[in-house]
Amino acid sequence: MNHDRLELALEAAGLGEFEWDLTRDVLVVSKRMAEITGVPAGEMPAEGGRALDRYVHPDDLPQYLDGRSRNLGAEGRYEAEFRQVRADDGRTIWVRIAGVVTMGSDGRPAHVAGIIQDISERKIEEEHRQTLMAELDHRVKNVLAAVQALAQQTAKRTTSLESFLANFAGRLKALGSANELLTAARWRGAAVEHLVAAELGALAPGQTTWDGPELFLTPRAANALSLALHELATNAVKFGALSAEAGHVDVRWAHTGGGFELTWAESGGPRVQPPVRRGFGSTLLEQVTGRELNGDTLVEYRPGGVYARLRAGAPAVAPRPETVPEAPAARSTETIVASSGPADLKGSRVLIVEDAVLLALELETSLSEAGAEVIGPAYELEEAMALLDRPIDAAVLDANLNGRSVTPVAEALARRQVPFVFATGYGETGGAPGGFDAPVIRKPYDVTQVAAAVAELLRAG
Structure with a gap:
């Protein structure tokens, strides 16, 4: 990469560059670094690093100096993030410095070349x-x-x-x-x-x-x-x-x-x-x-x-x-079940798709006590899809499975004309999730509501 392309790359990345000649104790600040930090561009006495240290936020200075001291003790790359008080207007910004230390013939640090970036927005x-x-x-x-x-x-x-x-x-x-x-x-x-x-x-x-x-x-x-x-x-x-x-x-x-x-x-x-x-x-x-x-x-x-x-x-x-x-x-679309006795699901096969384990177990118990044969429970989308080849009379679906939509399961059931009810914690205002024509029970709910809703689905079918 030639010099012009390097300049373009640094500018595009929002980076400023600097050099510190430790042998001559001279600091060279680029124009881009000056724009980021407010420190004047050009060559200046480094003062053993104090030329830039005075702009480091007082609360961050001890940690910064400790890290720099350790980094200058060995050749290689170093990084630091700290708050800096701009030299021109006194504003506090967050900056990230990355540099490479080069050793001299005497084995002591001789040169540092690095870049600086304003990371205030990220912070x-x-x-x-x-x-x-x-x-x-x-x-x-x-x-x-x-x-x-x-x-x-x-x-x-x-x-x-x-x-x-x-x-x-x-x-x-x-x-x-x-x-x-x-x-x-x-x-x-x-x-x-x-x-x-x-x-x-x-x-x-x-x-x-x-x-x-x-x-x-x-x-x-x-x-x-x-x-x-x-x-x-x-x-x-x-x-x-x-x-x-x-x-x-x-x-x-x-x-x-x-x-x-x-x-x-x-x-x-x-x-x-x-x-x-x-x-x-x-x-x-x-x-x-x-x-x-x-x-x-x-x-x-x-x-x-x-x-x-x-x-x-x-x-x-x-x-x-x-x-x-x-x-x-x-x-108004939520299934509200009146207390007309326990639901009768004897002989029905009901799929449960629910990612909350305790709630799934409670649903399984409630549906089983009502006489249903429970398919699952399925806690993940892939588990639910794998159970769809089994005979199913109705299903209870959570709308969201660990961040993934249950829509593929609902679509497959709809194609097979298997009725289902959504038992979900998502408060959509347009009816059932995904626009499906299905009853909705909002969490938190009484599991007997779900059993009654499934029984109603089977009677309607």
């Missing part, structure tokens, strides 16, 4: 990624702590395993819905309208209405409101307005200074009596929700229907996110 990306990972770790731990608390509090106030599973699963799903909306908005906030729609949208079509201005909540407030709405909706279905065909629930919210106020009003249902026993739902509504919203909660058991008022302070309200997800219309 910023790395720091941003580390910040995101730390934030994700914090959120995951918070979610796990919330789930643990929900489980413990639900268990303390239920008298049977069946009741615990039903109550806990519902609360876990409400928490999951809020987190799904927050994830879609990159955890910048969730809209009150979306939280209400996620809870009521498919619960009782024609018996629920809601209205209010565009309003976004912080993650903490969104989770609290989602759980509160779930408790109110569950009570309405079991004992209140939504337990009767003529019943109705109306939800309204409005700005109140820096915060907001939301009201829940039931009408047209059976005559309401105050609860004899206080369960965790009542405690959650009257104590937890108000504190989490930086406000207060009022629940009144009026004869004509339950009335609840939730007030939130300014800390509960978030700015409008840059990314605002669509309203969770997909909830």
